[in-house]
Amino acid sequence: MSILEYNGGCVVAMAGKNCVAIASDKRLGVQLSTIAMDCNRVFRMTDSLYLGLTGLHSDVTTLHNLFNYKLNLYAMREGRVIKPTTFASLVSSTLYEKRFGPYFAEPVIAGLQPDGTPFLCAMDLLGAMAVADDFVVSGTCAESLFGTCETFYRKDMNPDELFETLGQSLMAALDRDCISGWGVDVQIITKEGVTTKSLKARMD
Amino acid sequence: MWRVGAALPQTSIMAVAFDGGVVLGADSRTTTGTYIANRVSDKITPMTESIFCCRSGSAADTQAISDYVRYVLDRRWTRLCAAVKPQSISCLACKNSSFDGGWGCLSCGGRGSLSLPFLRLTPLFLASLLHAYVFFLCRYYLDMHVIEMGTPPLVKTAARLFRELCYSNKSQLMAGIICAGWDSAKGGQVFCIPLGGALVQQPFAIGGSGSTYIYGYCDANYKEGMTKEECQTFVKNALALAMARDGSSGGVIRLVTVDKDGADREFFAGDKLPSFWEKS
Numbered sequence: 001m002s003i004l005e006y007n008g009g010c011v012v013a014m015a016g017k018n019c020v021a022i023a024s025d026k027r028l029g030v031q032l033s034t035i036a037m038d039c040n041r042v043f044r045m046t047d048s049l050y051l052g053l054t055g056l057h058s059d060v061t062t063l064h065n066l067f068n069y070k071l072n073l074y075a076m077r078e079g080r081v082i083k084p085t086t087f088a089s090l091v092s093s094t095l096y097e098k099r100f101g102p103y104f105a106e107p108v109i110a111g112l113q114p115d116g117t118p119f120l121c122a123m124d125l126l127g128a129m130a131v132a133d134d135f136v137v138s139g140t141c142a143e144s145l146f147g148t149c150e151t152f153y154r155k156d157m158n159p160d161e162l163f164e165t166l167g168q169s170l171m172a173a174l175d176r177d178c179i180s181g182w183g184v185d186v187q188i189i190t191k192e193g194v195t196t197k198s199l200k201a202r203m204d
Numbered sequence: 205m206w207r208v209g210a211a212l213p214q215t216s217i218m219a220v221a222f223d224g225g226v227v228l229g230a231d232s233r234t235t236t237g238t239y240i241a242n243r244v245s246d247k248i249t250p251m252t253e254s255i256f257c258c259r260s261g262s263a264a265d266t267q268a269i270s271d272y273v274r275y276v277l278d279r280r281w282t283r284l285c286a287a288v289k290p291q292s293i294s295c296l297a298c299k300n301s302s303f304d305g306g307w308g309c310l311s312c313g314g315r316g317s318l319s320l321p322f323l324r325l326t327p328l329f330l331a332s333l334l335h336a337y338v339f340f341l342c343r344y345y346l347d348m349h350v351i352e353m354g355t356p357p358l359v360k361t362a363a364r365l366f367r368e369l370c371y372s373n374k375s376q377l378m379a380g381i382i383c384a385g386w387d388s389a390k391g392g393q394v395f396c397i398p399l400g401g402a403l404v405q406q407p408f409a410i411g412g413s414g415s416t417y418i419y420g421y422c423d424a425n426y427k428e429g430m431t432k433e434e435c436q437t438f439v440k441n442a443l444a445l446a447m448a449r450d451g452s453s454g455g456v457i458r459l460v461t462v463d464k465d466g467a468d469r470e471f472f473a474g475d476k477l478p479s480f481w482e483k484s
Binding site: 001005008029031032033034140144175176177178179202203204 | 214233235237238239240243413417447448449450451452453454455474477479
């Protein structure tokens, strides 16, 4: 099993009309054995910027702490919150700094630009950015997620439709992956604020 | 001897004997790596009307083995009403006239001359050489003793057939099998044939990668003299717990109850699985 599949887990983010949503599963495992069902892999960076990290969980936690630290320093130096595009570049260069001994984590960034348009981007463990305007996926069932998202996605969804679509895409993909599952948490980010919803999924 | 890099037996299987039959249970997940290739597979295979086997390990290996065992059992059972009455050969060890030419003595399990490991030129050895010759003749020309009894094959026979295949080919196979069923001679029996090809009869048996999570639960909750319904609940709860913790087990629970009237299949979908401690 590859090191990126050691703990399991997946994250997916999707864009709607002036809103984005990011969802992840809740399983933490050690290869095929499940050890926790309440693991968090989507983190709030700012009120309108969320970072989801999949892969080796210790690197997920390390990167979360590292980016919190970098954003705090940024806020102190610049006196403002960071823009999603700038944050994506920050994540990319942080990962590439470790080109020959990388962090085993693959991030997904979902946020709203200052003018309200959605921003989505995913990266591999070395920091190669892929910006998309519909959805981005990462994790052990990424291939399945590509399939389900491609099928269910439509343009300009409102927050409720977006939640429904994203939730169903993720749950369908989870059914086909042994090392992800055990529940789904969805954060829906709009100009007004962030709503968090939990979905009950198959507990196997 | 062990395969390098191959996946471990990926499943949760279980069988429990009660007075009058057995209950077999299995999950339904088949994986290639971490991708779930089939989430509703059937791992409980019928050998005869009242003998079933639960398969774990490499799907290809166990399917091939159970196909071959079923063929042999069918052949033994349907070669009945033979015009020629088969000769009974008496077993050297237990003196019962139940030496089955192909598979050894049905009563004591002795294999006649083949159980002698060392080459010694003693009269006994020479006599058993002769017996070995007869043994091979029997395999081809003798009708099966079981047929003479006029009843379907014994569970022990099916289990021994599995054991023969798994033990003789242990370096090439990866198969963990639980063979369980009902016969008129001894009622409900459960036989476990783990990876190396041992044959062990137990009151209940668990197997597959998910079984490691439920050894404690099974030891704590198994009681002798359970009724059929209690056995079914025991199997369902144990498998639900194994499927919860093991990544390579999941899907639905399939339950087969075998007694003298035949077999009864049940199916419990995801939302009907018993649930235990889950942090909401």
